[in-house]
Amino acid sequence: xxxxxxxxxxxxxxxxxxxxxxxxxxxxxxxxxxxxxxxxxxxxxxxxxxxxxxxxxxxxxxxxxxxxxxxxxxxxxxxxxxxxxxxxxxxxxxxxxxxxxxxxxxxxxxxxxxxxxxxxxxxxxxxxxxxxxxxxxxxxxxxxxxxxxxxxxxxxxxxxxxxxxxxxxxxxxxxxxxxxxxxxxxxxxxxxxxxxxxxxxxxxxxxxxxxxxxxx
Amino acid sequence: xxxxxxxxxxxxxxxxxxxxxxxxxxxxxxxxxxxxxxxxxxxxxxxxxxxxxxxxxxxxxxxxxxxxxxxxxxxxxxxxxxxxxxxxxxxxxxxxxxxxxxxxxxxxxxxxxxxxxxxxxxxxxxxxxxxxxxxxxxxxxxxxxxxxxxxxxxxxxxxxxxxxxxxxxxxxxxxxxxxxxxxxxxxxxxxxxxxxxxxxxxxxxxxxxxxxxxxxxxxxxxxxxxxxxxxxxxxxxxxxx
Ligand SMILES: Nc1ncnc2c1ncn2[C@@H]1O[C@H](COP(=O)(O)OP(=O)(O)OP(=O)(O)O)[C@@H](O)[C@H]1O
Ligand SMILES: [Mg+2]
Numbered sequence: 001x002x003x004x005x006x007x008x009x010x011x012x013x014x015x016x017x018x019x020x021x022x023x024x025x026x027x028x029x030x031x032x033x034x035x036x037x038x039x040x041x042x043x044x045x046x047x048x049x050x051x052x053x054x055x056x057x058x059x060x061x062x063x064x065x066x067x068x069x070x071x072x073x074x075x076x077x078x079x080x081x082x083x084x085x086x087x088x089x090x091x092x093x094x095x096x097x098x099x100x101x102x103x104x105x106x107x108x109x110x111x112x113x114x115x116x117x118x119x120x121x122x123x124x125x126x127x128x129x130x131x132x133x134x135x136x137x138x139x140x141x142x143x144x145x146x147x148x149x150x151x152x153x154x155x156x157x158x159x160x161x162x163x164x165x166x167x168x169x170x171x172x173x174x175x176x177x178x179x180x181x182x183x184x185x186x187x188x189x190x191x192x193x194x195x196x197x198x199x200x201x202x203x204x205x206x207x208x209x210x211x212x213x214x215x216x
Numbered sequence: 217x218x219x220x221x222x223x224x225x226x227x228x229x230x231x232x233x234x235x236x237x238x239x240x241x242x243x244x245x246x247x248x249x250x251x252x253x254x255x256x257x258x259x260x261x262x263x264x265x266x267x268x269x270x271x272x273x274x275x276x277x278x279x280x281x282x283x284x285x286x287x288x289x290x291x292x293x294x295x296x297x298x299x300x301x302x303x304x305x306x307x308x309x310x311x312x313x314x315x316x317x318x319x320x321x322x323x324x325x326x327x328x329x330x331x332x333x334x335x336x337x338x339x340x341x342x343x344x345x346x347x348x349x350x351x352x353x354x355x356x357x358x359x360x361x362x363x364x365x366x367x368x369x370x371x372x373x374x375x376x377x378x379x380x381x382x383x384x385x386x387x388x389x390x391x392x393x394x395x396x397x398x399x400x401x402x403x404x405x406x407x408x409x410x411x412x413x414x415x416x417x418x419x420x421x422x423x424x425x426x427x428x429x430x431x432x433x434x435x436x437x438x439x440x441x442x443x444x445x446x447x448x449x450x451x452x453x454x455x456x457x
Contacts, residue, residue: 115302119304120306122297133317
């Protein structure tokens with residue numbers, strides 16, 4: 001039944017890597033959009049909204065991503081909601097990412113000095129304009145290193161999607177390993193692939209950090 | 217009717233009467249210097265007039281509009297400009313961006329028009345050559361002049377300045393003071409909080425001495441500074457008792 005590990009398998013893994021990247025990008029964009037809303041709600045003037053977001057963030061940061069994924073994929077069937085792997089992955093990634101990015105950005109929004117709000121106030125900017133033109137640009141700039149750094153976490157988190165059958169790197173690696181039984185080679189290549197995806201991101205994050213401190 | 221009318225203004229912070237009943241009128245075109253010890257309530261008074269703090273009692277009327285009149289909040293904002301000790305420029309915007317932001321977004325001007333005004337204002341404060349620079353590349357004196365230009369661009373009827381030279385090196389104090397003296401001569405109505413008595417003497421028509429949240433003395437600059445009537449002001453000014 002076993003066969004040799006072949007070059008073809010490397011190609012399969014590279015194809016799977018495309019999925020890993022695509023899923024990561026999706027998580028970043030969708031989670032980023034929701035995360036921005038989470039961050040804004042978290043610093044909202046409406047107390048109920050703030051508390052709701054504290055709950056949301058704590059819930060998602062306080063449980064493993066794998067559990068969240070399984071609850072959404074399998075757990076929801078108990079309440080009559082059947083989601084396919086795609087929808088489950090999309091929802092789980094978005095929730096997870098939004099909680100973390102929301103919390104990172106909340107900190108950066110709150111880090112903008114009160115005096116910036118006051119300067120914007122005396123110029124007559126509306127609440128919305130203060131956010132749009134004064135607070136968010138500064139907060140997002142400061143958040144860049146941490147944001148890009150978190151991208152690395154997302155990439156690694158996508159490996160867990162293999163449990164619901166997604167054909168990303170880990171899933172393909174498992175199937176190849178099942179027929180070749182050469183885990184060292186197969187998972188070694190996986191590790192290299194993840195490393196090659198994550199290294200530029202973490203280097204970029206460090207670079208941004210240095211630049212930011214250089215100019216601030 | 218005076219441009220600014222304040223009656224029985226009170227503000228309390230944590231059981232502490234920071235402003236304990238202020239009555240004050242400022243005429244259009246006048247420059248009033250506000251002096252007093254640290255903690256006497258100068259900033260608090262300015263922040264109440266500027267709408268950054270809310271009073272606990274009394275009335276503030278600017279150009280006939282009462283502060284707290286929610287329906288006319290915008291009209292009021294247009295009339296009052298404020299410059300801070302720490303400049304508070306927007307670090308992510310260029311000098312020109314700082315000055316044009318409100319012109320464009322609040323006043324709804326086209327880019328070209330806003331730039332023209334910004335340029336004129338920067339010219340006035342002597343810093344037009346730095347229009348494209350970012351705040352971090354400027355000296356303190358330059359930043360403060362940009363902050364003044366940013367405020368002036370909106371043509372406020374009343375300009376509030378809270379120790380705008382206190383964070384500056386001595387050689388830069390003068391360049392900012394010169395700008396303010398120029399504005400005073402042009403008839404811009406200003407209330408300026410300052411610790412520099414010589415500057416108050418040169419730039420203001422009247423002086424108000426704040427003491428423990430009250431106006432201890434107020435009158436023509438020369439009179440108040442040369443012949444202080446109260447022991448507190450004499451002591452503050454360093455007179456021999
Ligand atoms: N946010 C605050 N919380 C608590 N107390 C405050 C606050 N702001 C001002 N105060 C108090 O109010 C009083 C008046 O302060 P204010 O800043 O108006 O004084 P000031 O005359 O501007 O002093 P300075 O010359 O030091 O700037 C002080 O006793 C100060 O401690
Ligand atoms: Mg003060």
